[in-house]
Amino acid sequence: MSAVPLPLAEVLARGDIWRGDALPGLPENAIASGHAELDAELPGGGWPRGNLSEILVDRCGQGEMGLLLPALASLSQAGGWLALIDPPWQPHAPAWAAAGVVPERLLVIRAGRDAAWCCEQLLASGGFAGVLAWPAVSIDARALRRLQVAVEGRPTLACLWRPTAVAGLPSPAPLRLVLAGEASGLTVHILKRRGRPAARPLHLSIPRPGRSSRALAGPSLSAVAARSTALAAVA
């Protein structure tokens, strides 16, 4: 049937073929994450485009967005559109702008029951540089498979946020990370990736607000200050 056999090197260079002992290189499809240690462990050297990535995290506010923000900022500044589907909290425009995301290119969608449909539409449209979704816990493997099919071959960074409780359940996403917060940064355990499995968790330092940044000190409310000793804890 196929008269001309493909050279082996060409077959191995395909995105859907990977070898157990090496990380496949997909340079044109990846976006540098901005964290060198993480890039070294991700196939292609960065966040993949055209594939689902699952990030499993239990609590917000541990620095999990800081993991993606450098990549999102570079996509946004290149003129790309970003979409947040059902984020757990309201985005605060000044912070996103300060992180380098263009606010007018950040779409926030309240989809509710239509979240999976909405996510599929966004991914399949091919018009978005980044799609971040917080799907309901009940999203099943079939819906995830549909999303993976929708995003395949599109120039979109697709990221699903899910609780760590689903780590044991099967998922068609080619990249799955489990995050845990710690005092100095973030622990990233790569649950699944294309290529050889990851041996040990990574410790990333995420820039955090607080002591290092200069906060404006104003006169304290005398009534409250008298009642609270919290300021002593800071000083």
Add this chain to the structure above:
Amino acid sequence: MLWLALHFPLLPLEALPLRQSPSALVNRGRVCCVDRAAAEAGVGSGQKLSTALGLAPALAVFERDAGREAAALASLACWAGRFTPTVSLAAPDALLLEIGACLRLFGGAEAIVAAVEAGCREQSYTLTWAAAPTPLGALWLARAGRAAVYPEANAMQAALASLPCVVPGWLADVVERLEAFGLRCLGDLRRQPAAGLRRRIGNAPLDDLLRAWGEIPHPQLAFVFPESFRLSIELPARVEHAEALAFAGQRLFSALAGWLQVRQLLVRACVLQLTHDDRSTSELPLRFAEPAADEARFARLLREHLGRLQLRAPVEALCLRAEEVTARPGASAGLFEQAVAGEGLALCLERLQARLGAGAVRVLAGQADHRPECATGWREPALDLPLSAASTVGQAPPRPLWLLPAPQALREERGRPFWQGPLSLQSRAERLESGWWDEGEAGAAGDLRRDYFVARNPHGQWAWVFRDREGWFLHGLFA
């Protein structure tokens, strides 16, 4: 010049979309127009209504309405604006399109005819057509059902010569007299000496004949495309399901697309007004993510909107008006066709807005306000939105990515705020004192005096908390 005549033989009836079959139109108690199903049952023009009902008991009967026919013809003229800017009405039921100047653009008369036929099929109008060098010649050939292109005068004259002498518009006694002379077809008539004919049948028919033959000029009054677009359509029956309106609505959007094409405009927003059977109206606004003129896109968006619409009462009429139009920028098409992956951003946004409602799909907009509640603005997404200038945040104090919808009160234990464990403060207080101007206004954030802190709890969560006269509150998260 090459005139394409479009004759809509069933226009009086087909001006009523969504009518059931068989159906017939009645004028002063006599049937004057029947559809195919009625004709098959034996109903024909000129019958008494009682005869027609005897032949087809299920016949739906409508009163003839000249105003409605004129509106339908005007809507078809708008629609035809996509082919040529030179359109003339040949009332009551035909259009004349001058296509000689745009043959190259479409790739020949056959291509235009194919597009016209497809368009009429989509709007379900029955069509007969012919193309010829004179407007009247094309019209007579179209009425006679000679569906062909006659690019040369000779071919057209030969075709005209074989038509019978019964020409609509000529007085009955003229036709009778011609029959008495034994003249069967227009060719026979044309061979008679003109002076004698003029004495016998009058000036008007002879002039018509000479115009059709192209021997005297026949200037046409061009259809004036309206300055603003507003078109209504009356439904023959009350429609109770929104989806059923898609077909009638599509006729309106077809006309809109033609009008936009001929006036070189794009539409950004339009309104579909529904008139209910209790004479009340409701409006369905349609917005496009970017100015558009594409009929297929209109139809898709309309279907999405109608799929969600709950009708308050049955609908009797539709009216479409273009609200915001912009000039179409001169754009050059790509030389090589580029593969488009996916439907693109604009269509996706429109679909989401149609399904989820406009308020559910928004983009952020920074606002110059120190109060966190007011620093985030929301806008409808639009592709041609100007981007805000690069923010000059630099040394500004940290702001959290996420904000709670409303500050959440925290309890305090031994002087420390609690949020899933005791919070340790990581920064010095930042005083926000702002907003005296809208104090007391409904829905406004009002005057704030707060000390904000960055705080961390034992689970490693970084929070933004504040303290005011009422105690500690959680307001955001540094994610």
